[in-house]
Amino acid sequence: xxxxxAKGGWIIAISxxxxxxxxxxxxxxxxxxxxxxxxxMVLIYWCMALPHRIGLGTAWLIGLLLDVARGALLGQHALxxxxxxxLTLQTYQRVRxxxxxxxxxSVLIFLLVEQILVFWISGVIGYPPRxxxxxxxxxxxxxxxxxxxxxxxxxxxYFQVM
Amino acid sequence: xxxxxxxxxxxxxxxxxxxxxxxLGLWVALSIAMMTVDHRYHALDGLRDVxxxxxxxxxxxxxxxxDTRSWLSENLAGRTTLLEENARLREKQVFLNVQLQKLTILxxxxxxxxxxxxxxxxxxxxxxxxxxxxxxFDPYRHHILLNRxxxxxxSVGQPVLDQHGVIGQIVHADPLTSTAxxxxxxxxALPIQLNRTGLRTLARGTGNFQxxxxxxxxxxxxxxxxxxxxxxxxGGRFPRGYPVGTVTKVEFDPGSPFARIIAKPIAQLxxxxxxxxxxxxxxxxxxxxxxxxxTPKP
Numbered sequence: 001x002x003x004x005x006a007k008g009g010w011i012i013a014i015s016x017x018x019x020x021x022x023x024x025x026x027x028x029x030x031x032x033x034x035x036x037x038x039x040x041m042v043l044i045y046w047c048m049a050l051p052h053r054i055g056l057g058t059a060w061l062i063g064l065l066l067d068v069a070r071g072a073l074l075g076q077h078a079l080x081x082x083x084x085x086x087l088t089l090q091t092y093q094r095v096r097x098x099x100x101x102x103x104x105x106s107v108l109i110f111l112l113v114e115q116i117l118v119f120w121i122s123g124v125i126g127y128p129p130r131x132x133x134x135x136x137x138x139x140x141x142x143x144x145x146x147x148x149x150x151x152x153x154x155x156x157x158y159f160q161v162m
Numbered sequence: 163x164x165x166x167x168x169x170x171x172x173x174x175x176x177x178x179x180x181x182x183x184x185x186l187g188l189w190v191a192l193s194i195a196m197m198t199v200d201h202r203y204h205a206l207d208g209l210r211d212v213x214x215x216x217x218x219x220x221x222x223x224x225x226x227x228x229d230t231r232s233w234l235s236e237n238l239a240g241r242t243t244l245l246e247e248n249a250r251l252r253e254k255q256v257f258l259n260v261q262l263q264k265l266t267i268l269x270x271x272x273x274x275x276x277x278x279x280x281x282x283x284x285x286x287x288x289x290x291x292x293x294x295x296x297x298x299f300d301p302y303r304h305h306i307l308l309n310r311x312x313x314x315x316x317s318v319g320q321p322v323l324d325q326h327g328v329i330g331q332i333v334h335a336d337p338l339t340s341t342a343x344x345x346x347x348x349x350x351a352l353p354i355q356l357n358r359t360g361l362r363t364l365a366r367g368t369g370n371f372q373x374x375x376x377x378x379x380x381x382x383x384x385x386x387x388x389x390x391x392x393x394x395x396x397g398g399r400f401p402r403g404y405p406v407g408t409v410t411k412v413e414f415d416p417g418s419p420f421a422r423i424i425a426k427p428i429a430q431l432x433x434x435x436x437x438x439x440x441x442x443x444x445x446x447x448x449x450x451x452x453x454x455x456x457t458p459k460p
Contacts, residue, residue: 074209
């Protein structure tokens with residue numbers, strides 16, 4: 001590895017695409033409350049793994065796409081994901097070194113920030129959350145993080161994404 | 163090459179540029195500006211159109227896992243189950259046909275009586291069938307995405323129904339898709355009437371698919387559990403007389419001026435697959451406008 005060249009961008013694209021697909025898949029029964037924000041989780045992973053490549057600009061564009069896909073206000077998820085990307089980029093050196101189950105606590109914080117931002121904006125435009133359940137997806141994200149991390153890490157190593 | 167390596171390592175370590183906060187601020191400011199423009203002035207509808215057209219294949223794909231599941235459950239159903247279902251549906255069709263015969267007579271009679279009274283007949287307009295692309299954008303906003311858009315003649319404000327009753331109305335019409343707000347959305351209120359007594363009121367969404375809230379009904383009104391709610395046609399969005407829900411709970415609290423009344427929507431809002439869109443027609447019974455009678459006077 002003498003030079004750093006952007007490689008395997010299509011793996012990143014596919015992972016985001018899959019995350020968008022999963023966004024539309026409901027979970028069983030009451031577990032649906034815990035359905036995590038897949039796109040935000042994939043974004044956190046790539047920000048952590050390739051911080052020189054995936055940054056605020058990518059986060060913003062992905063967020064804008066998510067806004068259109070979820071029918072939200074244009075800019076709502078864009079803002080939340082930019083903040084998530086920023087937090088990840090600020091802390092990735094510490095978080096990346098920890099084992100996946102410990103990482104998931106940091107991921108919980110990032111996802112909580114994201115949920116709070118999204119619902120804060122929803123509240124401003126007249127859709128205040130009904131109860132505390134709106135924070136549940138962050139918990140779901142925390143639980144599923146190790147799984148997602150291992151899958152994406154193996155994919156990154158196998159296809160040598162850098 | 164050896165000289166490049168440490169510096170590139172360093173670049174890995176310090177990927178955050180010094181002006182990170184500034185850049186964060188810029189992106190956040192851009193997002194806030196976009197949201198303001200989108201919310202206040204609806205100036206980004208063009209951009210949303212472009213993006214939503216680009217996202218259309220994505221929506222179709224997003225629905226793919228759910229579609230596959232229902233396809234599998236349909237195709238893997240046993241023969242006996244299918245035969246049973248077939249028999250049940252046939253029975254139901256006979257039953258409905260009998261009812262329909264009565265209905266045509268009643269409809270003709272109704273039209274004759276209405277023409278005697280010189281009031282406009284509200285015949286149903288053109289009906290368009292649309293399929294659901296996605297339901298749960300957000301658990302707190304009851305919006306659904308439909309696979310018909312402006313190109314198919316859908317406009318904002320069009321009423322949406324299913325085979326049981328009223329579902330909601332269109333709030334966004336993109337070129338290929340449209341978004342409908344459900345009657346259970348906390349920001350939706352529907353002008354209704356109690357079928358039994360004719361009492362007019364509003365049905366507000368609660369954010370729960372099984373509940374509608376009927377506010378501002380005085381304690382001494384005659385409302386019973388099981389009463390049918392139908393659209394009243396006031397407000398001019400929904401045609402008159404479509405079923406909305408049934409009253410499930412009536413609580414009279416002597417301390418408060420209004421009764422607490424909860425109704426359950428008739429349409430199964432959490433398991434919709436196909437919906438009907440009614441051509442919006444100017445209903446004759448708007449709040450205080452004089453009725454416009456299209457039929458020639460005798």
